[in-house]
Amino acid sequence: MSKKVADTDVHIRPMLEADLDAVLEITNSAFCELVERTTGRRPEGPMFASGLGRYRLSLDPLGCHVAVRGDEVVGANFSVLRGTLGWFGPLAVRPDAQGLGIAQLLVQEFVRSAGERGATLMGLETMANSPQHVHLYMKLGFRPSWTGISFRREARAAKLPSGVEVDGAAHELNYVYPGYDAANDVRATRSVKTGVSLRFGDGLAVCHTVSTLWADPTIAYVPLIAAPDRETFDVLVRAVEAVAREHGKMRVVTQVPGSSLATQHALLEHGYDTGGAALRMKRGEALDYDAGPFFYCDDWH
Numbered sequence: 001m002s003k004k005v006a007d008t009d010v011h012i013r014p015m016l017e018a019d020l021d022a023v024l025e026i027t028n029s030a031f032c033e034l035v036e037r038t039t040g041r042r043p044e045g046p047m048f049a050s051g052l053g054r055y056r057l058s059l060d061p062l063g064c065h066v067a068v069r070g071d072e073v074v075g076a077n078f079s080v081l082r083g084t085l086g087w088f089g090p091l092a093v094r095p096d097a098q099g100l101g102i103a104q105l106l107v108q109e110f111v112r113s114a115g116e117r118g119a120t121l122m123g124l125e126t127m128a129n130s131p132q133h134v135h136l137y138m139k140l141g142f143r144p145s146w147t148g149i150s151f152r153r154e155a156r157a158a159k160l161p162s163g164v165e166v167d168g169a170a171h172e173l174n175y176v177y178p179g180y181d182a183a184n185d186v187r188a189t190r191s192v193k194t195g196v197s198l199r200f201g202d203g204l205a206v207c208h209t210v211s212t213l214w215a216d217p218t219i220a221y222v223p224l225i226a227a228p229d230r231e232t233f234d235v236l237v238r239a240v241e242a243v244a245r246e247h248g249k250m251r252v253v254t255q256v257p258g259s260s261l262a263t264q265h266a267l268l269e270h271g272y273d274t275g276g277a278a279l280r281m282k283r284g285e286a287l288d289y290d291a292g293p294f295f296y297c298d299d300w301h
Helices: 017-039 052-059 102-116 131-139 183-191 230-246 261-269
Strands: 002-005 008-014 065-069 072-082 085-093 121-126 143-154 195-200 203-208 219-227 251-257 273-284 295-298
Touching: 008 102, 017 052, 017 072, 017 085, 052 072, 052 183, 065 102, 072 102, 072 183, 085 102, 102 121, 102 131, 121 131, 131 143, 131 273, 143 261, 183 195, 183 203, 195 230, 203 230, 219 230, 230 251, 230 261, 230 295, 251 261, 261 295
Parallel strands: 085 121, 219 251
Antiparallel strands: 002 008, 008 065, 065 072, 072 085, 121 273, 143 251, 143 273, 195 203, 203 219, 219 295, 251 295
């Protein structure tokens, strides 16, 4: 699609592998500037892992887009689609191209693409102290009423629990949300060789031992744990820790919806500490789906 934005021709198109270097540079630059503007401190070094683009593009190639002005990539947005649930981010516009409406075009393209592919619930996470972002997303129909909370702990020595299947076939997780399907996460994790998927009963976890989000190489990042009951959740948490320790990682990091109180209590009992919180915004059906009664860690970054 092409749109005229602030007297500038901007073209939104699918992201290509050839774009990834430019996309990573833009994403790091935009987020470092945002953090400096909102906190007064500029991060040292890159914020995002070098493998972010390759993994996310493999995860949802139809949902990742770039904004092009002339022959230059000036903005980018990543997408995650799990069946009927989709979210976007990191979304970034090159600092010298901000204020032209490019971010709005990228979000609109995500909404169109995800909706056409069956998403009935969409979302994102953003910084609550960035009013221009909150205003933009509200204007596009997203409600700012939820949070995502980081949980982390040192990786403990552990053995893989009995009965856990490594890199098995994905299965639908309808108890989380009707039509919820993490097959793309399982496939991309295996194909890009970023970690493993772990299945136990009707539960599923994805553990990344190669950085796919944050630049810190010492962490094992867990973008998903879904379990119908506490017993299954406990087994998957122990399995994640076993994988992390096997790969020499120092910490396990995951994200929990603020309304998933049972999950938060369970992680605290496992010795996890809380980290930062982000504002979670949603649009669509069953907005409070993550309140349970299942156990659930997810990643809306």
